[in-house]
Amino acid sequence: MAHAAARLVDSVEKALGAPLPVRVRAWDGSEAGPPGAPTLVVRHRRALRRMLWKPGELGLARAWVAGELDIDGDLYEALERLAGLLWERDDAPRAALARRLAAGRELLALAGPLPPPPPPREEVRGRTGLRHTLGRDRRAISHHYDVGNDFYALVLGPSMVYSCAYWDEDENTTLEDAQQAKLDLVCRKLALKPGQRLLDVGCGWGSLVLHAAREYGVRAVGVTLSREQATYARKRVAEAGLTDRIDIRVQDYRRIDDGPFDAIASVGMAEHVGAVRYRQYADILHNLLRPGGRLLNHQIARRPLPDEDAYEADPFIDAYVFPDGELAPVGRTVTTLEEAGFEVRDLESIREHYALTLRRWVANLEAEAPRAARLAGPGRARVWRLYMAASALAFERNRIGVNQVLAVRTPDSGASGFPLRTRDWR
Template sequence: MPDAAERLAALAQDLLGAPLPVRIRAWDRSESGPPGAPTLVVSRRAVRRALWKPGELGLARAWVAGDLDIEGDLYEALESMVGLLWERGESTARPSRITAAREAARALRDPRTRAALRRFAGLGGLGLPPAPPREEVRRRRGPLHTLRRDRQAISHHYDVGNDFYELVLGPSMVYSCAYWDGPHGTLEDAQRAKLDLVCRKLALRPGRRLLDVGCGWGSMVLHAATGYGVRATGITLSEEQAAYARKRVADAGLTDRVEIRVQDYRETADGPYDAISSIGMAEHVGAARYAEYAAVLHALLAPGGRLLNHQIARRPAPREEAYHVDEFIDRYVFPDGELAPVGRTVAQLEDAGFEVRDVESIREHYGLTLRRWVANLERHWDEAVRLTSPGRARVWRLYMAASALSFERNRIGVNQVLAVRTPRSGESGLPLRTRDWRA
């Protein structure tokens, strides 16, 4: 009788319509697949999780719990497996890699497939479902993006320990796409260049008021206050971020010019500001609230004031296919996070009264940034596990590596949108040539 790895590989080929591009090592220590390829390590519990929750969520739980692992090059393994789903999806009537994943999930629900898995995994009956890893967010109820629910979602992602984020992000403590001169620069220099780019686009100078929405650990307000002489206010929903940012402000001797608040953008009413930066925050706003978000920021700006909205964008979905929420991201990384196409973002900013003056795609820069974060995490793996948990470290490693590939392969993008609250006179305050392009 064939061993477990061989039978798993055969079943995967039946489900996906092509051989798996990785090796499989099963619970009986048998292996199957192309020599030298990354190895997918599968336990019996991983099979049980896949049977109880066919599709993304069962696999996510197996990964976080350590029931499913990858040995070898993580990027190579992810790219080859996602690429297989992508190609398989493009061969269907509705071209989407999501379609392929859903087809595989449906196949796992087939009684014959489930019986075969149980039989050769030696499971007998399924028994009780394995408990979800403790890092998982329980399914939420009620309306999306209320003040209370948003605070809970932000806390899940950001209140996991400032020491952990120091390991991953490095000294800059900036948790958004850096701006690179080339692939061999330092992460700190690239993050400093990004903050400086934002300051220049906003035309910051001494005496102006800046609001940083989703200020994180305070890097943007500190850079703007020290380098451009502004009076800055940073708002965040994370108590841990706020405490860290306030200490940085105090250590820099800037408490007279920089304020950090635990506050939602919907609770901010002390305008007018001359400039607003929103860097990597709008992904948390959600489609149901985006018009309100744009209107609030427009109202907080003085006439002639500028908004720099730095936001991840998804590719538009075919009309017949609804937007698909990634269950791994929703349950383990960014609860209630939503991505929108950049065209929709621009349209909603314009609907709120903004004049959109510049859109700069920096997609390739995020791939470089994420790979540096993954390298930081892997370099300090034991310490990261000690500061959080094995499951949390596994979540961050997988989501950052998979995200790097998504940016590099143009599956998602990131854009800086510069918008102005142009006064009735029509004087935008922008120069005739807003920027110089570099190859």
């Protein structure tokens, strides 16, 4: 195993047919690769076994979560350089295939005995039955959100808002300021007025309903499937003296039966709905709104595919972060809302804002890394750091986007209630 790094770099470069864009430090202390580049630290041979057993993103993720891989240097630069290393799914030309097989034999010799160890325990397992049933969705939400409110407070900061903030050009703007700006933007787009009823679908830790009740005088219902979120939100509502105006429920959106509402906000929730339920989701929200009521749907979007039936969720995110989560192109979202009877009045892309938000969350996590590991476990803390850093790059590079779609349940009279200059938001 002497000079394992050089052997590893040589094998990978043979497989790639190109120079390795990062430096490598192996478990024996040896190093190889381009000087000055971020260093991929391979702490144990088990990492190679995981990657050989699951070529591509999931094998890398499992080794990362287990602490067998790490990055010495700029995490974002390393992720950008490593993005092209995932094994292609397409059939390779015969020469490339032969080269990869030869490299694979060398990597097997380095990796040691197969099969690999079991996946780290934070991986979602035991999913059975149809996707997006009430029970399976409840378990998926619990996996992501019921990991400890103290952990989320560390990452998100005082705002406790787990969605894209709304930034301005001032470099001194804080995360808290930007999240308050986003909450107020949602309220203004919904044209909230004192005495109205607001439904927040996927209310998280209660930040939006608190802002809407306190600043706009509404009565609000917030629903979530996370019991930890609900407990935290109810405590905040009680401390604000707003229990008579805010109702926090552990409830599936499919079980809400006390409409109509004057306005509905769905911020970062529709990603959990799934393609098979998205029309049902749109129909339910339409039926819960009074005629003239507004919907603000804030949702991450992926790019369209030539063959939409070929879409598959990201394997790392599906296994470790958002079980059963699905992204849709923004055009599909708009079409589905219109099919349900909504009139779409405005669409604002805020893609760059999410990249800025994620970088702040990663900075919070890195600044409190030991405490984060104590609160959520080392593996979960590593999952969140990798997920958030990779997502920041995806937004920056326009691989994914995020959009606020504002729609109205236009009454039969056709009077939408919108001003002629829509973006006055009054």
